[in-house]
Amino acid sequence: MTETNGSIIEGRTGPWEIVLGLEVHAQVVSNAKLFSGAATEFGAEPNTQVSLVDAAMPGMLPVINDVCVEQAVKTGLGLKAQINKRSVFDRKNYFYADLPAGYQISQYLQPIVGEGTIILDLPDGRTREVGITRLHLEQDAGKSLHDQHPTKTYVDLNRCGVALMEIVSEPDMRSAEEAAAYLRKLRSILRYLGTCDGNMEQGSLRCDVNVSVRRPGEPYGTRCEIKNVNSIRFVSQAIEYEARRQVELLEEGGTVVQETRLFDSGRGVTRSMRSKEHAHDYRYFPDPDLLPLEFDDAYIERIRATMPELPDAKKARFIADYGLSAYDAGVLVAEQETAAYYEALVEGEGGKTRDPKMAANWVIGELFGALNRAGRTIQDSPVSSAELGGLLDLIADDTISGRIAKDVFADMVETGKPAGEIVEAKGLRQVTDSGAIDSMIDEVLSRNADKVAEYKAGKDKLFGFFVGQVMKATGGKANPKLLNERLREKLQ
Amino acid sequence: MSLDKATVAHIATLARIKIPDSDLEHLAGELSQILGWIEQLGEVDTTGVEPMTGVVQMDLPRRADVVTDGNIRDKVLANAPEPAHGFFTVPKVVE
Amino acid sequence: MAALTDLTMAAALDALSKGEFSARELTEAHIAAVEAARPLNAFITETPDRALAMAEASDTRRRNGEASPMEGLPIAIKDLFCTEGVLTTAGSHILDGFTPPYESTVTTNLWRAGAVMLGKVNMDEFAMGSSNMTSYYGKVENPWRRKGNNRPLVPGGSSGGSATAVAARVALGATGTDTGGSIRQPAAFCGIVGLKPTYGRCSRWGIVAFASSLDQAGPMTRTVRDAAIMLGAMAGHDPKDSTSVNRPVPDYKAALTGDIRGLKVGIPTEYRVDGMPAEIERLWAQGIEWLKAAGAEPVEISLPHTKYALPTYYIIAPAEASSNLARYDGVRFGLREPGDSLDAMYEATRAAGFGTEVKRRVLIGTYVLSAGYYDAYYLKAQRLRSLIARDFTQAFEDVDVILTPSTPNTAFAAGEKMDDPVAMYLNDVFTVPVNLAGLPGISVPAGLSEDGLPLGLQLIGRAFDEETVLKVGEVLETAANFTARPGHQSA
Missing domain, CATH: 1.10.10.410 (Arc Repressor Mutant, subunit A)
Structure with missing residues (x-):
C-alpha cells in the first residue's frame, strides 16, 4: 500500500510526485447558442431547443453569437491572459450519435485566448500560481440517453451547439488539494465575470483531469485523462485513486498506458473507457463556413471596461483596508455575493463603518454556520447585512455582550425579527450599571x-x-x- | 503515394463507410492513382506562402445574442428514420 | 410568335406585361414540355400542381400591378437546393425521402421575384461529377446529338439536369451550383449560358453543401440577358450565411450596353493545354477577333499556376466534402440501414447511401486531412490556392476580363470516360481555377464543333464585377449569333 502525503506519494520503492493538468469545459452564459438562435436554458423538453442548424440539416450554416465572443474575451482578461485578436474556428471531425454534423466547431491551432495565470488560494493561506495554456470557444454536443430503451439509445440535441469555453491549464498542480483549489478559484473568477454560472451539477462546469506521476525531478510520466468528473470532491477522489493506481503499476514494473479513463463515483475508482479507444483522428481543418474571428484593441478595451473587481484584487484590498488575514480575506471573496454582503456589513449605512475583523468573524462563523444548517445561500440569507449590522452595533455600543449576541442572532435567524426588538423583548440589555x-x-x-x-x-x-x-x-x-x-x- | 489495403480500410473506418474486403484492392489502386496525380503539387516551392482557406475578405459577421429559433421539434424530427417520444434514436451505445 | 417554351425570359416578361398570355398559360406550356421531355431524365421531382398555383398567384399579382422582376417565369431548380415540402435528394440515395421543412435563401429570393417552380432537376450525386452520370436517379441525356449519330451524350455536370432542361426548352431557366465548373461545363455542353457568380454573391443557406469554400449558386439560361435577370433575383446579402457579402445588387441588365470599346481582355497563355482539339483553339481565336472587332484590346497574360489548379482542387474539395457529408449518418433524415451497433449502422447506411464517386472523394478527403498527411496535402493545397488566386489578382491589374474556352472538349457519350477518374476530372481544367480564386465566370455558347456539338467560351471577371462579365458575354453572344437548336426540344 502507498501513502499519500501532500504532493508526494511514498511508494514502496521511494517517493513519487503527482503531476496534474486540468481541462475545464465552462458553459458560456448567453441567451442563444454559439452558432444558432436556439435557447440555452437547462432542463427543457427534449429537442425543443434545437434549430435546424443545431440538427445539422442539409445546407444549414453557422453564424456566431456576439455575446459568446465577448464572454470568452472577458474570461481571458479575468485570467490575465493573452487575447488573440485573430483566431480561427476549426472542425473537429468524429462520428457520434449526439454530434449531428459529424464535426464539432472548435478552435485548434489559433484559439481566442492564449497563455494566462490563475492564483490558487490554498487552505493554509498560501497561494500558488498555475499557468493557463489557452482558452477556446467550441460547441457542446447533445445528450445520449442509454437507459430509456433495451436496444436503443435516445438522442436529445438541446445542449447541442451551446457555447463552451475550454480552459486548459499547464501541468502545474501537484496534489488533489491544488486541483480542488484551482477549480474553486476558476469557478469563482467565472462567476465574478458572469461568463459561466459554475454549476457542476447541471454540467455548466465540467472537468477532465490529466494525471501522471514521476520521481521528483524527473521528466513527466505518461498521463491518463479522466473524463467528466462532475464535482470538486470527485476530482480529489479521482486524482487520489488514479495517482495511486499509476504508482502501484509502476512499482510492479508495469507501464502507464496513455488513455482516457472514466471516474466511477459509486465505487471511487477510475476505469478505462474502451468505447473511446477507437483510433481517433480528428482531422481538424479551418471551418470553411466561417471566417477568421478578428477584433481590435478598442474592442478588447471596451470589454475590459465592464470587468468587475476580481477575487484577487478584492482579497488584496480586504487585507490592506480591513486588516484581515489572508485566509479570512480569501474566504470572504470566494463568492462575489459573500464579498458584497461583507462589504455592506462593514461599510454600514449613512457613512457608519463597523469593525472589519468582528464583521469577518461574524460572517465566516455565525452566518456561514446558520446558512449551512438551513441549506441556504447568502443571496437568500434569513438575516440581511443591514440586520446583522444592527446586531453588531448593539455589541459595539455595549447594549449586549458578544455572547448574548450569538443567542440574539439565533433568534433572528429563527424569527426574522430585528436584533433590537429581540433584545428589548427578552430583556437582554446588558448590565452596565x-x-x-x-x-x-x-x-x-x-x-x-x-x-x-x-x-x-x-x-x-x-x-x-x-x-x-x-x-x-x-x-x-x-x-x-x-x-x-x-x-x-x-x-x- | 501508394495506398495499401490496410490504409484504405483505416480511412474507410474513419469515414464510416463499409467497404467489402474484395473492393479494397481496386480502391487502393484508384486512390493511389489520384494521389499520385495530386502529388505534382510537390514541384511548387510554397515556402512563405500563406495558406488560403476562403476567398471572402471581410470580418466574420456576428449575430445578436437573441433567441430567434427553436421550439420546432416537429420540424426537427420530421425526417428522422425512427423517432421516439421526442428523441432521435440510434442502436444502443454501450459506454 | 415563337412557341411559349422557346421564349427568352426577357421576351416572356415583355409578353406577360403586355397581356399576350398569362403566367398560367406559360406554365402550362412548360409543364407539357416537362412531360414530353421525360426520356431525357432531367427531372427528379416534377411539381406541376405547385407550378400552376404559383403561376395563378403570379397572374393575380400582375393584375394588381405588383409584378416583380421574374414575375410568372417557370424555372427548374437543381435538386441541391432545399425546397420546403418538396423532396430534395442531391441526386443521392442517402437523402431518400428527405423533405426539407425549410426553403433555401436563393429559391426564396426567386419566388419573391415571381418565378414559378416546375420541379427539381437531376444532378451528379452531391454535385460531384462532370457528366451527370453519378446521380442515384439515373443519367441525364443531353438534348444534343453528334451529327449523324444518335448515341446519347452526357449533358455535363454536375448541373446536368438544369442544362438539359434549359437547352431542351423545358424551362426558361434553371438554378445551378458551381464548385469546380458545375454550371459552366454543362452550359457549354448543352449550348446555353451559365454564370457562376463571385463567391459570396448568392447565399449558400439551404443549398446542400459539397465544398463550402468553393460552392456558389448561379443562373443557367438561354441568353446572357436572361442570366442578368435571373442573377439579379438570386443574389443578395443573407445574414444566415457568414460568407455572404453585404453589398448592393446592381441592376445587371443595365450593364448590357454592348459597349466594350477600350476594354482589355486577357488571353492566358497557360490555357493552351496539350491535346486540346484544334476546333476549340480556333473558336477561342475567333472569340478574340469578335471582341477586338467590338473595340476591345486583347492582352496576352500569364496565369503561371494554372496547371496546379486541378490537383489543388482535388485536395480542397474532397477534404471539405468529407466533413460536409459526415451529417448523412442515418440518424436525423434520409436513409438508414440497420446495424447492431451505432458504428455498424453508420457504416452500412453510408455504404448503401453513397455512390462510387462520392465514396471515392470522401475517402480522398478523409485521407488528406488525416494525421501525418495534413501538411503534405491539405496545407500544401491551401498554399497553392493562394498562388492561383494571386495569379488572377496580378492579371487583373492589367486587364478587365479574361477570355478562355469553357471546356477542353465537347459533350461525350456515357461511358466514354468512366474508367479513369483523373481523365474525367480534366473536364474542369478551365473552370476550376475560377472557383479557387472565388471569381465570377460565365460560359457563353459560341459555336458548334465539326460534329455539331455546342462549344462555349468563358469570361472571367474581377470579384463582384459580374457586370463586366455579362456585358462582354453579351457582345460575344451577339457576335457568335448562336442559333443552333438541339435535336430534342419541346418546341
Whole structure:
C-alpha cells in the first residue's frame, strides 16, 4: 500500500510526485447558442431547443453569437491572459450519435485566448500560481440517453451547439488539494465575470483531469485523462485513486498506458473507457463556413471596461483596508455575493463603518454556520447585512455582550425579527450599571469566602470562577469588561 | 503515394463507410492513382506562402445574442428514420 | 410568335406585361414540355400542381400591378437546393425521402421575384461529377446529338439536369451550383449560358453543401440577358450565411450596353493545354477577333499556376466534402440501414447511401486531412490556392476580363470516360481555377464543333464585377449569333 502525503506519494520503492493538468469545459452564459438562435436554458423538453442548424440539416450554416465572443474575451482578461485578436474556428471531425454534423466547431491551432495565470488560494493561506495554456470557444454536443430503451439509445440535441469555453491549464498542480483549489478559484473568477454560472451539477462546469506521476525531478510520466468528473470532491477522489493506481503499476514494473479513463463515483475508482479507444483522428481543418474571428484593441478595451473587481484584487484590498488575514480575506471573496454582503456589513449605512475583523468573524462563523444548517445561500440569507449590522452595533455600543449576541442572532435567524426588538423583548440589555454589578460581586464574594481566600493565596485560576458566578447571577447580561474591572478591584 | 489495403480500410473506418474486403484492392489502386496525380503539387516551392482557406475578405459577421429559433421539434424530427417520444434514436451505445 | 417554351425570359416578361398570355398559360406550356421531355431524365421531382398555383398567384399579382422582376417565369431548380415540402435528394440515395421543412435563401429570393417552380432537376450525386452520370436517379441525356449519330451524350455536370432542361426548352431557366465548373461545363455542353457568380454573391443557406469554400449558386439560361435577370433575383446579402457579402445588387441588365470599346481582355497563355482539339483553339481565336472587332484590346497574360489548379482542387474539395457529408449518418433524415451497433449502422447506411464517386472523394478527403498527411496535402493545397488566386489578382491589374474556352472538349457519350477518374476530372481544367480564386465566370455558347456539338467560351471577371462579365458575354453572344437548336426540344 502507498501513502499519500501532500504532493508526494511514498511508494514502496521511494517517493513519487503527482503531476496534474486540468481541462475545464465552462458553459458560456448567453441567451442563444454559439452558432444558432436556439435557447440555452437547462432542463427543457427534449429537442425543443434545437434549430435546424443545431440538427445539422442539409445546407444549414453557422453564424456566431456576439455575446459568446465577448464572454470568452472577458474570461481571458479575468485570467490575465493573452487575447488573440485573430483566431480561427476549426472542425473537429468524429462520428457520434449526439454530434449531428459529424464535426464539432472548435478552435485548434489559433484559439481566442492564449497563455494566462490563475492564483490558487490554498487552505493554509498560501497561494500558488498555475499557468493557463489557452482558452477556446467550441460547441457542446447533445445528450445520449442509454437507459430509456433495451436496444436503443435516445438522442436529445438541446445542449447541442451551446457555447463552451475550454480552459486548459499547464501541468502545474501537484496534489488533489491544488486541483480542488484551482477549480474553486476558476469557478469563482467565472462567476465574478458572469461568463459561466459554475454549476457542476447541471454540467455548466465540467472537468477532465490529466494525471501522471514521476520521481521528483524527473521528466513527466505518461498521463491518463479522466473524463467528466462532475464535482470538486470527485476530482480529489479521482486524482487520489488514479495517482495511486499509476504508482502501484509502476512499482510492479508495469507501464502507464496513455488513455482516457472514466471516474466511477459509486465505487471511487477510475476505469478505462474502451468505447473511446477507437483510433481517433480528428482531422481538424479551418471551418470553411466561417471566417477568421478578428477584433481590435478598442474592442478588447471596451470589454475590459465592464470587468468587475476580481477575487484577487478584492482579497488584496480586504487585507490592506480591513486588516484581515489572508485566509479570512480569501474566504470572504470566494463568492462575489459573500464579498458584497461583507462589504455592506462593514461599510454600514449613512457613512457608519463597523469593525472589519468582528464583521469577518461574524460572517465566516455565525452566518456561514446558520446558512449551512438551513441549506441556504447568502443571496437568500434569513438575516440581511443591514440586520446583522444592527446586531453588531448593539455589541459595539455595549447594549449586549458578544455572547448574548450569538443567542440574539439565533433568534433572528429563527424569527426574522430585528436584533433590537429581540433584545428589548427578552430583556437582554446588558448590565452596565457599576453599582448593580458591584452589589452582585459583593454577594458572590461573600457567598464564597473560602474561594476568595484561596484566590488571595495565589490560586489565580479562580478569577474565572468568580466571573462565571456573577454572569450566572445576571443571566449573562453583565458587561464583561466592566465586570472584569470591578471584580479585579474588589479582589485586590 | 501508394495506398495499401490496410490504409484504405483505416480511412474507410474513419469515414464510416463499409467497404467489402474484395473492393479494397481496386480502391487502393484508384486512390493511389489520384494521389499520385495530386502529388505534382510537390514541384511548387510554397515556402512563405500563406495558406488560403476562403476567398471572402471581410470580418466574420456576428449575430445578436437573441433567441430567434427553436421550439420546432416537429420540424426537427420530421425526417428522422425512427423517432421516439421526442428523441432521435440510434442502436444502443454501450459506454 | 415563337412557341411559349422557346421564349427568352426577357421576351416572356415583355409578353406577360403586355397581356399576350398569362403566367398560367406559360406554365402550362412548360409543364407539357416537362412531360414530353421525360426520356431525357432531367427531372427528379416534377411539381406541376405547385407550378400552376404559383403561376395563378403570379397572374393575380400582375393584375394588381405588383409584378416583380421574374414575375410568372417557370424555372427548374437543381435538386441541391432545399425546397420546403418538396423532396430534395442531391441526386443521392442517402437523402431518400428527405423533405426539407425549410426553403433555401436563393429559391426564396426567386419566388419573391415571381418565378414559378416546375420541379427539381437531376444532378451528379452531391454535385460531384462532370457528366451527370453519378446521380442515384439515373443519367441525364443531353438534348444534343453528334451529327449523324444518335448515341446519347452526357449533358455535363454536375448541373446536368438544369442544362438539359434549359437547352431542351423545358424551362426558361434553371438554378445551378458551381464548385469546380458545375454550371459552366454543362452550359457549354448543352449550348446555353451559365454564370457562376463571385463567391459570396448568392447565399449558400439551404443549398446542400459539397465544398463550402468553393460552392456558389448561379443562373443557367438561354441568353446572357436572361442570366442578368435571373442573377439579379438570386443574389443578395443573407445574414444566415457568414460568407455572404453585404453589398448592393446592381441592376445587371443595365450593364448590357454592348459597349466594350477600350476594354482589355486577357488571353492566358497557360490555357493552351496539350491535346486540346484544334476546333476549340480556333473558336477561342475567333472569340478574340469578335471582341477586338467590338473595340476591345486583347492582352496576352500569364496565369503561371494554372496547371496546379486541378490537383489543388482535388485536395480542397474532397477534404471539405468529407466533413460536409459526415451529417448523412442515418440518424436525423434520409436513409438508414440497420446495424447492431451505432458504428455498424453508420457504416452500412453510408455504404448503401453513397455512390462510387462520392465514396471515392470522401475517402480522398478523409485521407488528406488525416494525421501525418495534413501538411503534405491539405496545407500544401491551401498554399497553392493562394498562388492561383494571386495569379488572377496580378492579371487583373492589367486587364478587365479574361477570355478562355469553357471546356477542353465537347459533350461525350456515357461511358466514354468512366474508367479513369483523373481523365474525367480534366473536364474542369478551365473552370476550376475560377472557383479557387472565388471569381465570377460565365460560359457563353459560341459555336458548334465539326460534329455539331455546342462549344462555349468563358469570361472571367474581377470579384463582384459580374457586370463586366455579362456585358462582354453579351457582345460575344451577339457576335457568335448562336442559333443552333438541339435535336430534342419541346418546341
